[in-house]
Amino acid sequence: MNNQQLWQAILGNLEVSLSKANFNTWFKNTGIVEKGPDFIIIGVPSTFSKDWISRKYQTDILKVLKSISPEIREIKYQVGTQKPVPVVKNSISQATVQSLSASAPVYNNPAPTTQNASFPNLNPKYVFDTFVIGKHNELAHAASVAVSKNPGSQYNPLFIYGDVGLGKTHLMHAVGNKLLQDRSGAKVLYVTSEKFTNDYIQAIGSKRMDEFKKLYRTVDMLLIDDIQFIAGKEGTQEEFFHTFNELRDKGKQIIMTADRLPKDIPAIEHRLISRFEWGMVADIQAPDFETRLAILQTKVAKKGVSISDEIVYFIAENISSNIRELEGALNRLLVYQQMEHKSLTLDQARKILGTMITQKKKVTTLKKIAMSVAEFYNITVEDLIKQSRRKEYVKPRQIAMYVSRKELGSSFPTIGEFYGGRDHTTVMHGVEKIEKLMVQTDSLKQEVDLILDKLYIT
Ligand code: ADP
Ligand code: MG
Numbered sequence: 001m002n003n004q005q006l007w008q009a010i011l012g013n014l015e016v017s018l019s020k021a022n023f024n025t026w027f028k029n030t031g032i033v034e035k036g037p038d039f040i041i042i043g044v045p046s047t048f049s050k051d052w053i054s055r056k057y058q059t060d061i062l063k064v065l066k067s068i069s070p071e072i073r074e075i076k077y078q079v080g081t082q083k084p085v086p087v088v089k090n091s092i093s094q095a096t097v098q099s100l101s102a103s104a105p106v107y108n109n110p111a112p113t114t115q116n117a118s119f120p121n122l123n124p125k126y127v128f129d130t131f132v133i134g135k136h137n138e139l140a141h142a143a144s145v146a147v148s149k150n151p152g153s154q155y156n157p158l159f160i161y162g163d164v165g166l167g168k169t170h171l172m173h174a175v176g177n178k179l180l181q182d183r184s185g186a187k188v189l190y191v192t193s194e195k196f197t198n199d200y201i202q203a204i205g206s207k208r209m210d211e212f213k214k215l216y217r218t219v220d221m222l223l224i225d226d227i228q229f230i231a232g233k234e235g236t237q238e239e240f241f242h243t244f245n246e247l248r249d250k251g252k253q254i255i256m257t258a259d260r261l262p263k264d265i266p267a268i269e270h271r272l273i274s275r276f277e278w279g280m281v282a283d284i285q286a287p288d289f290e291t292r293l294a295i296l297q298t299k300v301a302k303k304g305v306s307i308s309d310e311i312v313y314f315i316a317e318n319i320s321s322n323i324r325e326l327e328g329a330l331n332r333l334l335v336y337q338q339m340e341h342k343s344l345t346l347d348q349a350r351k352i353l354g355t356m357i358t359q360k361k362k363v364t365t366l367k368k369i370a371m372s373v374a375e376f377y378n379i380t381v382e383d384l385i386k387q388s389r390r391k392e393y394v395k396p397r398q399i400a401m402y403v404s405r406k407e408l409g410s411s412f413p414t415i416g417e418f419y420g421g422r423d424h425t426t427v428m429h430g431v432e433k434i435e436k437l438m439v440q441t442d443s444l445k446q447e448v449d450l451i452l453d454k455l456y457i458t
Contacts, residue, residue: 003032006040006068013064014057026053029378039074040065045378050077056339080378121190122180123439126173132298134291137167140282144171144255148178151221151253155280157244158255159262162284164409165322168257171284172223175255179221189216190223194412195432197229197236198425204235217246221253227276228258229411232267241272254279259409287323292316295323296330305334311349318357324406329353331449364455366404366418372455373400376447385420398430403451405431 001009007030015023026049033043042061044050053061058075065072128148133141140160147158158175160168176188191199196216203212216222222243230236247254258265262276287295293316300307307330315329336352337344344352370381377396384397397419404415405427412424412431419427438445 001068003035003040006035007032007042009068010061010064014060026057033078035069035072038071039076040069040072041076041078043078043080045080046375047079050079053077122173122176122188124177125439126170127177128174130298130302131167131170131174132291132295134287134294136285136287136291137171140168140171140284143280143282144175147253147255148175151175151179152251156248156251156253157276157279158253159258159276159279159281160255160284161258161260161262161281163259163286163321165324166284166286167323168284169225172225172255172257175253176221176223179253183220186221187219188221188223189219190225192225192428193227193229193236194424194428196224196240197233198428200236200239213243216243219247219252221255222247224254224256226258227256228260228265230268231265234269237269237272241269241275244272244275286321289316289320292320292323292326295326299327299330303334305337306343307333307337308343308346310346311344314346314349315353318353328449328452331445332453335446335449364407366408366410366415369403369407369455370400370418372451373403376451376454385418387420398434399448399451401427401430402434403448403455407452407455 011023011027014027029045030049030053031043032040034041042053044053054075054077061075062072128145131141140162143155143158144160147155160171162168173190176190179186179188199212199215203209224240230240244254256276262268262273262281265273293312296312296316300312311333312330315326315333319326319329333344333349333352336348350357367381370384373396374381374384377392379393379396383393384400386393401415401419404410404418405412412427416422416424416427434444434448438448
């Protein structure tokens with residue numbers, strides 16, 4: 001049995017007991033580099049994968065070796081020199097790359113019709129049913145429910161503001177999803193304010209303003225996320241002013257979110273600020289302990305997994321300012337639990353979440369994100385930045401952009417500038433692609449979780 005056959009035999013055994021996502025994440029580009037009298041050297045793509053494999057899979061690998069090559073007692077690792085061995089067909093990454101380039105819409109709205117087929121951009125998971133209500137968000141929630149019952153009437157526009165990761169986008173989609181459920185032909189359009197800006201600029205550039213107006217001014221509900229990013233963009237503000245007026249005059253609902261109050265958004269026209277305040281302005285604060293617990297319990301029940309109460313309490317106690325992080329911590333523990341095939345103890349949970357919790361104020365930078373992503377995919381930061389469209393760089397680059405946006409809240413132009421002076425639209429498309437794919441592909445979500453792990457642990 002040569003090295004390659006031996007490794008295939010080991011992988012064959014591991015593959016059975018691991019989820020496909022884990023298997024592909026950890027064993028892609030691995031191989032046996034050398035076999036000695038009583039040891040083997042396994043080649044792995046990065047120190048991160050070396051740590052992980054030795055910690056999680058070493059015992060399993062030794063077990064398999066015991067039956068095939070009982071003389072092997074020791075496993076050593078070598079980082080980054082072996083030839084990539086394609087271990088599985090249709091590996092996760094290939095699949096992800098393929099779907100990244102597919103242009104088909106990824107979200108499916110309930111009951112798509114030809115009429116709303118061009119607006120397939122709501123996340124079907126962001127509905128009222130999955131939204132936990134607490135003191136911190138009850139006003140925004142009540143206003144959203146009211147709007148969903150009577151769109152275009154009392155609270156128009158609805159302006160929801162609050163810090164990142166507190167459920168603004170979720171609520172806004174929930175209203176849109178509800179309208180589609182009630183009226184399957186309704187035209188609900190969700191865009192970030194940057195997408196609006198970009199569409200507008202393109203429309204001017206290609207002399208297709210008519211199309212632009214037709215798209216934005218004929219919807220039944222317009223959802224504009226993170227409106228603060230139209231600060232300083234005069235032309236866009238002017239256009240949005242007219243879009244806003246026309247929709248509102250026609251009794252069509254507008255919902256906006258921002259990270260602050262209308263009057264605190266800098267460099268924005270006064271007439272817009274006053275319009276933003278016309279309907280209802282509702283804030284979302286950080287959730288209190290009970291609500292955090294309820295959110296976690298809901299997520300656990302929804303996933304149909306079991307995790308001990310004391311661990312759930314532990315997460316709720318220690319992660320307080322951001323619901324996305326709360327979910328992230330839970331998911332991270334569930335991944336570990338799944339790998340271990342047994343319930344985690346509180347002590348293990350504490351260790352796993354250790355740095356996430358002790359560094360309550362997480363600090364990261366564009367550069368650190370780039371480094372973590374590059375290391376995870378075994379490429380260099382330079383590969384991420386340089387002008388190459390090779391698919392092994394495109395996906396990590398888009399993920400890096402996505403993480404930068406989510407973790408730092410950086411603007412698209414800032415991210416674009418960091419990544420080799422790329423246009424902000426390129427960044428926006430990349431972020432959107434990853435966002436949509438993560439809804440569909442659990443494995444991608446897991447990859448991103450692991451990258452975050454890496455980001456905050458080192
Ligand atoms: P924001 O737009 O304010 O940055 P999001 O709407 O993207 O925040 O929410 C971040 C994550 O937290 C999402 O996965 C969302 O589903 C979840 N989330 C936020 N608030 C709640 C809630 N009250 N109940 C359940 N999940 C929530
Ligand atoms: Mg949001």
